[in-house]
Amino acid sequence: MKKQRRTVTAKQHAAGWIYLAPATLLIAVMSFWPIIQAIITSFKTGSSANMQWAEPIIYNYKRMFQDQLFLRSVGNTFLYLLVEVPIMLILAMFLAQLLNNKDLKFKGFFRTCVFLPCATSLVSYSLIFKSLFVTQGLMNSILIKLGILETNYNFLGNASSAKAIIIIALIWRWTGYNMVFFLAGLQNIEYSVYEAAKIDGANGWQTFWRITAPLLKPTIVMTAIMSINGTLQLFDESVNLTSGGPANSTITMSHYIYNNSFGTGVANFGYASAMSFFVFILVAVLSFINMKVGDKRD
């Protein structure tokens, strides 16, 4: 009897491995193997058909840190990250807090509206925002009618305003997305906790900082990791909303890497791989720091 049971579990364990084999193999071949390949390629130069070891071996990395355009793309990406992510997450948390109020009416309506931007593709909303802010566009005609502007202003033709528009567009697209996480997080907090706080005389601000924020910590850490990860890989907006311009002043890292590998210029897989490995390290390090910070406050 006992023996028979053991063979069944052995069979079950084997079946378990078969279940996870396709997914595991695919991730190995489609994620882990390519990243190893990317590291190797980053030490090579030459056209894609005829690649040789770089001389010196770290040539691409040296070049990267002297490439003003690449450094600018890193700077831009970090600017978007540092401005957009905090504003968006605070706004998302605030909206979730408002929508979690028991006495609020039309909750479903408001939630649907705030969430709606997620129904657009990244290319679609980039182009919608482009059409809103082009020189001959809606924003200009409204601002002129209101008397704020006298002549059409080229929002996308000026480095600072173009960056601001990318940030505004990102906030528009992703706030509702993050709000969904906070709403789910808030719904897990028992209402009685708030009642108890109220009885103890805590005001709204104290309740938020002492009860809501600590309980939402896992959600905050997770949305922060996702947003950082996404922002470091920004591509669609840079390509379609501003085309990286004016004069590459809004270009992101992914966009610049794409231009160096599959863009209109000369394909330089070695150099592009070096830059993409840099992005990989950034993503990994920032996610790691974020998780550590999340752990410490426990």
Added chain:
Amino acid sequence: MTKRRKTSGIQKKLIPSYIFLTIVSFISVFPFYWMISAATNTTVEVARGKLTIGTHALENFQKLVAQQNLWGSLGNSFLYAGVQTIVALFICSLAGYGFELYHDKNKDRVFSVLLLAMMVPQVATMIPLFKMISKMKLLNTVWAFILPAISTPFLIMMFRQNSRNFPVDIMEAARIDGLSEFKIFFKMYMPIMKSTYAAAAVITFMNAWNAYLWPKVVMTDNRAQTMPMLIANLAAGYTVDYGVLMMGVLFCSIPTMIIFFVLQKQFAEGITGAVK
């Protein structure tokens, strides 16, 4: 007195909330209205900032069909997104099921290694993957589109987390009844987990439909292009016809908007899927 106010109508102290939410809602919805109205106006009217629905929808549509391979791209997007959804759901649910219900130390170790793939950015793998796909002569095929996206840590984790609620007892019962291990998956796991499948399907379809960077790399032939690629092409010229462009954007957005309105609950569950 206060009690009565609570039940009837709007609470006074919530008025700032209503005002704020109304403003945010307006900002969220307005670009959609703008997209629709611009799609019905000429590019001159769009440039003037005309906000009302116009009469040039048909004209814009005809120009769009004449300039771009609209039906082909729509078909491609549906095909790629549909195949990706079906294959990804099958592979990832199988893995999530295996990781959770057959778990042991070694499988848990494999799982934590797989999670690391979440940190691998698309730009870092795109060059080696492009080489791989072109060596396999798969460029411009549905396989090129789906291969890197059908096994994701996110989906596997989503199925694994949701499998925690799966009643293990009935698996035992099924085994005693002589059902094979694989039949248990198809006949018991899949039907019981259908709400997880629905949420996973919505989020996978949306992601596939919206994909841009990877298709731009491997779908080099015009005939293989997707909707996001089509609208990006419309906007890439020196003179952009904004009426036609917005008509294209509208076509690219209608499928995802329908899914959003019909399956909003599943969409929200899909987004937060892996956290529970």
